[in-house]
Amino acid sequence: MSKNLYTSIGLSAILMWSTLVGLIRLISERIDPVTSVTLLYSLSTLILLILFKIPKLNKIPKQYLLLATLLFVSYELCFSFSITLANNSQQAIEVGVLNHLWPSLTILLMVVFKEIKFHALLILGLSSAFFGIIYIQTNGLNISFHQVMRNLIDNPLPYILALAAAFIWAFYCLLLKKMSNGENIIAFLFLMTSITLWIKSLFFSGFNFPPLDLTTWSYLIVAALFLGLGYAAWNIGMVYGNMNVLISSSYFIPVISAFFSALLFGISLKTSFWLGTFLVVFGSILCWISTSIHSFSLLKSQKRTGRRTLKLK
Template sequence: MNQEKKATLIGLCAIILWSLIVGLIKGVSESFGAILGAASIYSIASLFLLFTVGWTRLKNFPKKYLVYGPILFVTYELCLSLSIGYTTTSRQAIEVGMVNYLWPTLTMASMIIFTKTKTNWLIAPGIVLSMAGIIWVLGGDEGLDISQMMTNISSNPLSYGMALLGALIWSAYCVVTARMAKGINGITFFFMLVAFSLWIKYFFSGIQPEVKITLSSISYLVFASSAMGFGYAAWNLGILKGNSTLLAGASYFTPVLSSLFSSIILATSLGISFWQGTLMVCTGSILCWLSTRIKI
């Protein structure tokens, strides 16, 4: 197996690891609380990244990337981890994770708007299908049920709102930093900033939830940190040295894998309407991706 194939395989492993994150973050938050749990995950993940990806000197960072990159990345990771951590049920955590997976569609839309990326008519049904998929997921067992969707959102507007905000921020990060980074990988530094921000929030929030230290809770913490840290490290290697086109296409199936693994990890049964909505989100994302790659 040549180097490119090995790197591509490692990149595909990153997709598997990321698909575990929603269920694992929820599992950690149930034992450590949303803030302390997230702070612990990113602290340990930072160590993993330090020994795998390594450290990039700050003086090597382009100035704009050093300013905008951390702001967008840290804000997104806070939205991601806390939106899941603040959920009250396992089903809600999986739904919030699905809202976050609007980011591929939003990224393509942002690229078209802000970078004038050429596209075709597939972008319209792609965006519509993705949005409809989220409505379908949040509609509960009935599928397309606006009143039930509003009821679900109103039960925890903070989590759903942060998940949507996170999707918007990550799409901006993907578009804005791609040109600014100039090949510099700041993931280790960014993760340390996320951990630092969460510890500051924890110590000044005044919220000290009961911490349940068990073999199960420690296992969740280690697995979640590994999935976070090694996931980013594997993805970075895959994109740089593997088949980036294949990896980009495969990443759009993450919502399906994430829902599957989360339902197993959190022992939550998901109805047919949820899977229908998940497939709609995936299909919409793929159509958006194809809209910039196929001439019609």
């Protein structure tokens, strides 16, 4: 298959991921957070095992397998619980936006690890993205410092988990591109996540299987499909497709996700929310432009070198 086709497969993950905040929140409103997350990942694991099976682990570098498993499981736990532990649907949407800082953080890590060169636009982009988050959380800066602190004290865990998830996923994306060697271990990663959740449920949370109606099962199956297939598509796109196109396109997930969640919950999102989301997207795009400038300069330099070589010949 061509690189463009692999990139298109990766892009399909963005549409599937954009539905997850709303779907996971709907499920957690019907059953408790731990049970909802455990069942969701168990169904996703079953779907991925049917489609991909577990790869031959002896052929995969042990360092990559260990790091990828640790990062992936940690991310999934942080992301899913940040949504299910939110106090209400509005907070769940806000937490989803906070998690979507990961594209900017991915680019920042690429600079730190010298995958790309630093550009001043990067600082501007990161500042815009973080300010967008602050703008959303403070309802357009129309809030006192004491109220901000009270909100954080009241229920800080979802925000902490969402921010941690953003950093973890940025590290995972960098690791996937550098160390995977084309190996798709997504089914194994989901299996490890499910095992971790079942251990937590059975031994630490007192798991009791709740009675589920047809509507809840429908939400679980759809969310499991989008969750599992989304990650499978993303891994394929990141390994074989165009990483820059995928990351730049993922900057629009907050807008699609917020719009879908608002329709699902019947929430009228305020102007401050959309403006804050725009700042997050705008900041992330600036980060991508900063990397594109370097790539374009490098391409021009290579073309000039090629012309000089031809003239010498």
